[in-house]
Amino acid sequence: MVEADGKIEPSEVTMMAVELARFGVPKNQLKILLEASDNMEVSQALVLINEMDEERKKYVASYLGVIMVSDGDVNEQELVLWNLVTTLCSLPEMNITEAINNMKNL
Numbered sequence: 575m576v577e578a579d580g581k582i583e584p585s586e587v588t589m590m591a592v593e594l595a596r597f598g599v600p601k602n603q604l605k606i607l608l609e610a611s612d613n614m615e616v617s618q619a620l621v622l623i624n625e626m627d628e629e630r631k632k633y634v635a636s637y638l639g640v641i642m643v644s645d646g647d648v649n650e651q652e653l654v655l656w657n658l659v660t661t662l663c664s665l666p667e668m669n670i671t672e673a674i675n676n677m678k679n680l
Contacts, residue, residue: 586645631664643670
């Protein structure tokens with residue numbers, strides 16, 4: 575999602591780090607996790623997400639929505655990717671405001 579608009583903004587990286595820490599990833603493991611995710615095939619990621627329970631799927635959909643808006647600019651490519659992942663992984667449909675509110679309420 576971070577790269578969907580062709581650029582990686584510092585605010586997006588910060589938001590990712592904050593959420594991964596909240597998810598339980600230790601700060602010293604963040605780089606390793608990001609490298610591993612870079613090496614993962616898209617199809618593998620989609621299968622992992624698709625097999626999650628509904629609560630985790632709601633988190634993933636909300637997380638992607640928040641990452642998308644963290645740079646203050648919602649790009650059309652980001653929206654397309656968010657909708658595609660939502661469809662392919664049977665994530666709950668939501669708008670950006672709902673995604674932000676979901677993340678605030680965790």
